[in-house]
Every structure is written in C-alpha cells, then in structure tokens.
Amino acid sequence: MPIKNRFAELLPEITEWRRDLHAHPEIMYDLPRTAGFVASKLRAFGCDEVVEGIGRTGVVGVIKGRSDSSGKVIGLRADMDALPIHETTGLDYASETPGAMHACGHDGHTAMLLGAAKYLSETRNFDGTVVLIFQPAEEGGAGGLAMVEDGLMDRWGVQEVYGMHNAPGLPVGMFATRPGALMASSDEFEIVVTGKGGHAAEPHQAVDTTLAAAQVVVTLHSIVSRNVNPLQRVVLTVGTFTTDSSASNIIAHTATLRGTVRTLDPEARALMEARVRRVAEDTASAFGARAEVTWTAGYPVTVNDADAAAFATEVARAVSPMVEGEVPPIMPSEDFSYMLEARPGAYLFLGNGDSAQCHHPNYNFNDEAIPYGCSFFAEIVERRLSA
Numbered sequence: 543m544p545i546k547n548r549f550a551e552l553l554p555e556i557t558e559w560r561r562d563l564h565a566h567p568e569i570m571y572d573l574p575r576t577a578g579f580v581a582s583k584l585r586a587f588g589c590d591e592v593v594e595g596i597g598r599t600g601v602v603g604v605i606k607g608r609s610d611s612s613g614k615v616i617g618l619r620a621d622m623d624a625l626p627i628h629e630t631t632g633l634d635y636a637s638e639t640p641g642a643m644h645a646c647g648h649d650g651h652t653a654m655l656l657g658a659a660k661y662l663s664e665t666r667n668f669d670g671t672v673v674l675i676f677q678p679a680e681e682g683g684a685g686g687l688a689m690v691e692d693g694l695m696d697r698w699g700v701q702e703v704y705g706m707h708n709a710p711g712l713p714v715g716m717f718a719t720r721p722g723a724l725m726a727s728s729d730e731f732e733i734v735v736t737g738k739g740g741h742a743a744e745p746h747q748a749v750d751t752t753l754a755a756a757q758v759v760v761t762l763h764s765i766v767s768r769n770v771n772p773l774q775r776v777v778l779t780v781g782t783f784t785t786d787s788s789a790s791n792i793i794a795h796t797a798t799l800r801g802t803v804r805t806l807d808p809e810a811r812a813l814m815e816a817r818v819r820r821v822a823e824d825t826a827s828a829f830g831a832r833a834e835v836t837w838t839a840g841y842p843v844t845v846n847d848a849d850a851a852a853f854a855t856e857v858a859r860a861v862s863p864m865v866e867g868e869v870p871p872i873m874p875s876e877d878f879s880y881m882l883e884a885r886p887g888a889y890l891f892l893g894n895g896d897s898a899q900c901h902h903p904n905y906n907f908n909d910e911a912i913p914y915g916c917s918f919f920a921e922i923v924e925r926r927l928s929a
C-alpha cells in the first residue's frame with residue numbers, strides 16, 4: 543500500500559500550514575503563535591482533548607478510536623521550534639522574523655503530525671487512543687525532557703512513542719531507521735586546573751598549571767583508546783585551552799579546558815564521565831595541581847526499541863518502496879531521546895531530497911515529503927491499534 547489517498551487530497555492544505563509556520567518561526571520555549579496555531583487546528587479537527595502548556599509551551603492532543611477495547615495508547619511526536627539563523631532562501635514564504643528561521647524542518651514535522659491528526663480525527667479507524675505530542679525547544683532546550691517531567695507519559699498513559707526527522711540527502715519518500723542507538727549522546731565538560739602561579743624563570747617556586755593541564759589533555763585522549771571497548775563509537779574533543787597568564791614570563795595560576803563527549807551507548811557515556819573526572823583529578827594531582835571537573839549532561843543517546851524499530855520499518859514499507867531498516871547511526875543528538883528513555887518506541891529519518899543541510903540558511907523542508915510522513919503516522923496507528 544502506498545501513501546494514503548486522503549493525504550494526496552489534503553496536501554495543498556497541509557502545505558499551506560507548513561508554509562505559514564515557516565514564515566513565522568519561533569525559538570526555544572517562546573512559541574506563542576506556533577503553539578496557538580497547533581492547538582486551534584487540533585480543536586477544529588475535533589480532538590477529544592487539547593491541552594496547552596505541557597513542558598512550558600508544549601501542546602498535547604488526544605484522539606480516541608471508534609473503540610477502546612485494546613486499552614492501547616500510542617504517542618506521536620513532532621517538534622515545533624525554529625533556530626536563531628537568518629534565512630537566505632528568498633522563498634516567497636520565507637521567515638518574516640529577522641534572525642529566526644525554520645532551518646531544521648520542524649515546520650514540516652509539525653505540519654505532518656497535524657495532517658495525520660486531521661485524518662485520524664475524521665476516520666478514527668482504530669481501537670485505542672492516540673496522543674499527539676507537539677514539543678518546544680528541541681534545539682538545545684530539552685523541551686522533550688520538560689514534557690516528560692511534566693507528566694506527559696503518565697497523565698495520558700502513553701505506552702509507546704514514535705517520531706521522525708527529515709533527512710537532507712535521502713530521496714523524498716525514503717525512510718531510514720535502525721534498532722538500538724540511532725543518534726549520539728552529547729555531554730560537555732569543563733576542567734579548571736589550579737597550580738601555583740609564579741615567575742617563569744623560577745619554576746621550582748611555582749606549580750606549572752600549563753604543564754599540568756597539558757598533561758591532562760594528553761591523558762584524556764587515552765580514555766577512548768584504552769578504556770572504551772573498541773567496538774563502541776565514542777568521541778572526546780578538548781575544544782578550548784585557556785590560562786590566566788597574559789605574558790611569556792608568567793607561570794599561569796589556573797588553566798581551563800572545555801570539551802565535548804559523544805557516545806552511542808549509555809554505558810560508554812557513564813564510563814566516559816567517570817574516567818574524565820578521575821584522569822583529570824589524578825593527573826593534575828601528580829603535578830601538585832588540582833583539577834575541578836564540571837560535567838554538563840546534554841541529550842542522551844537516542845535508542846530505538848528493537849521491536850518498535852522493526853514494527854516502524856514494516857509500517858514504512860507499507861507506505862514507501864524505499865526503506866532502510868539498518869541505517870548506520872549518526873553522531874548528532876536529538877531530544878526525542880528523553881521520550882525514548884521514558885517509553886519504548888522508534889525514531890526515523892524521512893528523505894528531504896537534494897536540499898541544503900539542516901541548520902543551513904538555505905535549507906527548506908520539502909513539501910513533497912508530507913504525504914509520506916502523514917501516511918506513516920496514520921498507518922502506525924491503524925496497524926498497532928487495529929480495530
């Protein structure tokens with residue numbers, strides 16, 4: 543079965559929503575127009591329940607099927623936020639807000655889930671409940687976590703969740719996913735090394751912080767090669783190294799290192815934090831200096847449940863002839879990971895054709911992908927909650 547005919551009919555209307563959202567991008571949690579747009583559409587479709595303000599500015603819509611003997615509840619998620627980028631596409635529906643742009647296609651994700659909501663409200667050809675999740679602040683604000691912490695999963699009894707992201711470079715209509723880790727975790731660390739500043743000509747009177755911190759950098763790079771299982775993919779990068787010395791004849795008193803760690807495995811992630819702390823503290827100590835490590839946890843690994851990923855792949859095959867069910871993981875991160883930590887589910891990529899990359903000022907979501915995304919969402923409901 544290819545795309546659902548109803549979505550071919552609805553395409554002009556859904557495209558209009560997408561372009562309206564595109565022209566009016568809003569950032570992080572500050573989404574009054576976007577969240578209002580979503581909520582008013584969901585009400586107009588006749589959703590059984592529409593609640594705003596979940597996870598600060600997220601929106602939840604509930605659609606009940608013709609029957610509820612299954613007691614099953616499926617969550618479908620889209621992100622609504624744009625980016626602080628100045629658009630250069632020159633489109634006639636380009637951003638009307640200088641310095642803000644839908645450069646990651648979340649306008650398309652929102653429009654596709656609205657399209658699925660319209661269809662599911664009309665047809666209700668399923669046995670159970672669908673929870674439509676529209677989240678704020680995917681771009682670095684952990685809006686997905688905010689919604690989970692606000693009780694999203696428990697309040698509506700969500701049992702499994704599905705979401706998708708457009709993928710420039712994949713053909714339109716192509717779906718790609720995999721069981722297990724799909725996208726990386728992203729954590730940051732800051733290490734402040736404190737020695738004893740002094741005169742460059744009298745190092746024996748000082749504790750050379752620069753030398754100690756340099757050894758910390760070298761030793762940190764032993765962790766991935768010597769402590770991590772070689773079959774696991776982990777990246778550690780020290781991005782900055784600054785000291786408080788302002789002259790060549792001064793031994794620095796403090797040095798600050800800042801870096802990032804990416805992993806595809808929650809255990810490797812925990813190991814990295816423990817080893818970074820230990821290596822930094824003990825290496826500095828060997829030089830008579832002291833290291834203080836601040837670890838800032840970012841988005842977790844996006845881990846697809848194996849059964850849910852297999853099911854999503856089967857559903858995608860029903861919608862499109864182009865499906866890759868074992869795509870290699872990628873190292874960017876995604877805050878749908880928090881929802882997948884709370885409930886089993888799967889995340890997919892949907893081809894955006896030969897477009898600019900996400901986060902580029904010339905990027906644009908490809909409206910031809912809309913019927914595929916909508917059909918996937920509708921089909922996953924009708925199959926998982928088959929009436």
Ligand SMILES: [Zn+2]
Pocket residue numbers: 646681900901
């Ligand atoms: Zn993005």
Ligand SMILES: [Zn+2]
Pocket residue numbers: 646647648680707900
């Ligand atoms: Zn995105």
